[in-house]
Amino acid sequence: MTSSSSLPTLRSAQNIRTALQALFAAIFFAALMSISSAQAQVDLNKRELNVPATLVAESEQVQAGQSVTLAFVMNPKPTWHGYWENPGDAGIGMSFDWKLPDGVTAGRAQYPVPDRLLISGIMNYIYKGDYAVLVNLVVSEKVKPGPLPISVKSEWLACTDEVCVPEQDELSINLQVVGPDAAVSLNNAFNDYREALPRQLGSAATFTVKDDLFRLSVPFPANIDVETPYFFIKEDGVVDYAAPQKVNRDGDRLIIETAARGDELQNISGVLKIGQGMGLSLKASSGDVAMSGVPLSSGGDSGNFIGGGDQSNASLLFIALGGAIIGGLLLNLMPCVFPILSLKAISLAKAGGDEGVVRRDALAYTAGVVVVATALGALLLALRASGAAVGWAFQLQDPRIIFVLLSLVTAIGLNLAGLFELPNVNFGNKLAAKDGPAGSFWTGALAAFVATPCTGPFMAAALGATIVLPPIAALIIFAGLGVGLALPFLLIAFVPAIRNRLPKPGAWLDSFRKTMAIPMFLTSIGLIWLLGRQIGEDGLALSLIFLLLVALILWWFGGGQMKGLSRGMVTTGALFAAIIGGVMFLPNEEAMDSQRVATASSATLPSEPFSEARLAELRATDQPVFAYFTADWCITCKANEAAAVQRQETADAFAAANVAVLMGDWTRPDPVISKFLEKHGRAGVPLYLYYAPGEEPVILPQILTVGTLTDLVT
């Protein structure tokens, strides 16, 4: 119910902007002072506006045949706000009545990503804090050089939470048409203005209105995080603005559901806000949309499951729990888990005679698995609650955790290979009866800990549910994962028929155990590869030295065991020191970022970051250039890259023709790229351009094939 914070849009680089604005205001004021008093009169009125507007041009010089962007810079007084083009339940958008010289046309107004303001159940789509509405003026080629006076009468509604005042102003600006060779200087504030605009999604969305519900399905890559997405619709009458919006994620789709208001249209448009000041502008056509996938945010509070009565959350819990148990069961087959478990199973079978001991051990093992799985889950929830943006694979995104896991998996491999024995955790060469329940418990704990990062993608949905369910329900799901993992043991323990079919332990078991070290070491290699991708070869070499240290400590420990010495305490301390050392010596964020860039350049088709300067430089040397613009959240882009751009055939053809490749990443707003896209008539990615030497660039189709690209150079 509280009003949302001021617009984020212009906050970045705020200091620079404020300075620029102050400078601009000073110039503006000086200009005012020097003109007639009649003019000053108008501006006296303007000073009383609650949401005063200033008309600014990106450049006062414009070449015939080009366009120039104008900004209505709105500076609401504190507590006041202005409205988006669809104002919501109440309020009114801006209107523009242009007076333009012949040959000049004004485009549609482009609005920044709005905020929501809900007052007493009445939804307002608004801007608090400064914002800028942009309009492109196209100056036809026929316009002769000289002054170009532009004036516009604009009306808008200024409101506080309490009152509304319709405001209007006659704004004018004098532009100058200059020759094609004249220099055009650009106002940098426009970079910030553009950054605040929504970016075009590119791919088409689908919507449906059925049973008083409105549903919208938006293509959106599964791996991109969003915080409480919200759909601002442009057309009135379709949705109930004040109704909460439920959001589901289903693979590469975001599905939004809210109350419909009755109007049925064939096409709608709007802005999907995916973060503060981040929005994607999209068009949707009528079709079928089911509320599939996993809820991201329920419109109400997420605590309603425990309160009972929420059918969808309850059934979600059961589906997710089922998924978790099956997932846990399948985890038994993972290369990092199977060795431990198969040996444990056989050791259980060995105690065949004593039913009671077997069952006790199986239960202890299950307890160990469930406790650790739940504890890991609790850790994940705690991290999430503390605000860290973590997903289930969060372990594998953090090199520190990869290193710890690598040490652990390697240690288990060494243990299986016979380098040392663990005092409590026994994998089968001793009698199970001697292990006791404590040993079984710790085996279970270890299995769960090693297994959890191996959860395959099929678990993602079930685990995703834990994010929206209340904490207790989420923990039940994590426990379910543990139960699934322990299920084979419970079966072995409680169904004697299965136990009897297991091979009897013997001398072969020792060889089997040593063989099982191989999948463990394979897992290590996998983790080393993953670590290397994140921290680079230099960092990796250092990490491997620490890994060797871990191995040496364990060897020394094993040597002690042979001689009957207990070196447990010292070993534990030394191990901790080695692992912590390894973690501390990992490269910092910055180094990792540069590594990521390096990884990008080692892609199938290497590229350099896009800049207009670099493009001009390459063009000057008559080298052909392929420029592509992409963003992580753009599915079409990623599909094209996988199918056509990052392909060996393409890379070979481009290399043969000496084509330079420039890549513009628009994942985060980048004004340079925005401006470049705009220049090519695109408001969004993907954009593919090919510059043959000395020729005009060719804009390639939005759906690429290898053929399209290789044909360019043959």
Place this chain on the structure above:
Amino acid sequence: MFYKSAITSAAAVAAIGIAMPLAAAQKNGAIAQDFKLTDMYGKTVQLSSFRGKTVVMEWHNPGCPFVVKHYDSGNMQATQAAADKQGVVWLTINSGAQGKQGHMKGPEAQKLAKKQGMKSDHYLLDAKGVVGKAYAAKTTPHMYIIDGSGKLVYQGGIDDKPTANKADIKGARNHVMAALNELKAGKSVSVAQSRPYGCSVKYGS
């Protein structure tokens, strides 16, 4: 928010004695939610007592520039007078909460009605916003028409020019007048829904 409005409306329901759903928008074609409100003279007015006659409901806030547009120009009074001529009952409703813009007590409302020459049959005080929310009244003005059988047949704006500029009244389609004329001619309302425009209703919660 939910609890607060529940408490508020529970109190209001107790006061007026008619149970009412919470902020459930009324649908065209459905029987309009009945209510009782006190008018500016302290008299209780009940919607269902007008069964058989067409009823217009107008949400009002004297401080709102969009309401001012239609009263200062005389457009609203003219529409009220034309409705009156057809035997239509006109209810002007103020859902502004105490302390909010446009909230009025009986005597103030009487003074204003006289000064502006309002031609509505009743000026109703809905400071708790219960009736406003039952009809999902969002703006001032926000207009509703109920036919003689008690069915809601129009909801939306007063006209199709969403500005605060008096000059725009000329040339605008007065949706209420058009609907009343169609009803009188025995036709169905051609524009039964439009976008209401104006200030938000100043509810208390």
